[in-house]
Amino acid sequence: MKQQSESISASNPNRIQVVFKRDPPKKTNEPLSASINSIVHSELSILFNELEGLVGLTEAKKTIYEIYALHQINKEREKHGLHLEKQVFHMVFKGNPGTGKTTVARLFGKIFREMGILTKGHLIEVERADLVGEFIGHTAQKTRELVKKAMGGILFIDEAYSLARGGEKDFGKEAVDCLTKSLEDLNNDFICIIAGYNEEMENFLELNPGLPSRFPIHIDFSDYNVDELLQIAHIMTKNKDFELTVEASDKIRRSLMTIVNNPFQMNFSNARHIRNCIEKAIRVQAVRLLRSNELSREDLIHLKAEDFAL
Ligand SMILES: Nc1ncnc2c1ncn2[C@@H]1O[C@H](COP(=O)(O)OP(=O)(O)O)[C@@H](O)[C@H]1O
Numbered sequence: 001m002k003q004q005s006e007s008i009s010a011s012n013p014n015r016i017q018v019v020f021k022r023d024p025p026k027k028t029n030e031p032l033s034a035s036i037n038s039i040v041h042s043e044l045s046i047l048f049n050e051l052e053g054l055v056g057l058t059e060a061k062k063t064i065y066e067i068y069a070l071h072q073i074n075k076e077r078e079k080h081g082l083h084l085e086k087q088v089f090h091m092v093f094k095g096n097p098g099t100g101k102t103t104v105a106r107l108f109g110k111i112f113r114e115m116g117i118l119t120k121g122h123l124i125e126v127e128r129a130d131l132v133g134e135f136i137g138h139t140a141q142k143t144r145e146l147v148k149k150a151m152g153g154i155l156f157i158d159e160a161y162s163l164a165r166g167g168e169k170d171f172g173k174e175a176v177d178c179l180t181k182s183l184e185d186l187n188n189d190f191i192c193i194i195a196g197y198n199e200e201m202e203n204f205l206e207l208n209p210g211l212p213s214r215f216p217i218h219i220d221f222s223d224y225n226v227d228e229l230l231q232i233a234h235i236m237t238k239n240k241d242f243e244l245t246v247e248a249s250d251k252i253r254r255s256l257m258t259i260v261n262n263p264f265q266m267n268f269s270n271a272r273h274i275r276n277c278i279e280k281a282i283r284v285q286a287v288r289l290l291r292s293n294e295l296s297r298e299d300l301i302h303l304k305a306e307d308f309a310l
């Protein structure tokens with residue numbers, strides 16, 4: 001489970017460092033320092049706090065903070081007339097469904113806008129059917145139009161590998177070629193994020209030699225563990241002005257343990273599963289409450305174990 005601890009930086013006692021620790025430890029030995037409290041730009045600090053409020057997602061948080069740091073340091077370098085490090089921010093998001101890829105992409109768009117890297121920061125989410133056309137030339141036209149729509153923001157291509165599924169004669173290849181061309185222009189005011197299952201994304205990049213160098217940033221979205229899923233459940237209910245009773249929380253935990261420990265479990269949708277369970281429980285609670293004559297605030301807030309059909 002993620003714990004958050006605050007420590008005062010030795011070099012600058014006014015600067016509070018928020019250090020994130022998770023167990024089991026991730027690949028890196030370095031503590032993840034996200035000094036978000038030192039961000040002065042208020043809208044940006046709100047967005048960074050929103051990102052921090054999401055459970056887990058260590059790699060995504062670390063990467064966006066690195067980009068923020070680079071951006072700030074570039075401003076300092078500019079003052080001294082030094083060469084400015086210009087980087088490409090097209091990204092690959094790898095992970096199972098419901099691990100937060102779309103949510104993070106949407107937030108990244110807004111953060112990039114506040115940093116001045118993107119002018120609008122909106123997210124255009126597309127999949128194969130949006131890009132691939134039905135006749136020669138149609139695909140390039142559709143793809144170009146979507147890139148145009150995404151200008152100033154993020155073009156998010158879900159299950160990008162489905163573009164390579166149909167083989168040589170498939171129009172998906174035309175979409176990949178057209179996209180590759182759009183990515184070449186360094187000065188383009190847009191960022192492309194391709195997303196999908198880990199292995200499929202790796203294969204897709206391997207099979208399209210033009211792509212890997214254009215997507216220098218890879219972010220892994222790992223499956224949430226039971227503690228994290230439960231934490232997400234509590235956050236989601238709280239955000240909706242509901243509360244899980246202890247019994248309800250225990251029931252969800254037991255159900256999650258069974259799912260997570262089942263080696264044959266397929267298609268588990270992580271946080272989306274939690275969202276669906278809670279939305280269903282809210283409907284069941286409503287039916288339960290309608291049977292009572294008088295309802296207290298507590299009645300309206302509490303989601304009980306019996307509301308969860310797990
Ligand atoms: N770390 C998290 N904390 C809280 N809610 C989350 C988190 N990750 C995902 N969610 C929620 O789960 C749902 C699915 O997330 P989404 O970003 O659509 O996943 P993906 O794009 O990887 O399939 C959304 O409702 C989102 O708000």
Ligand SMILES: [Mg+2]
Binds near residue numbers: 101102103158
């Ligand atoms: Mg998604």
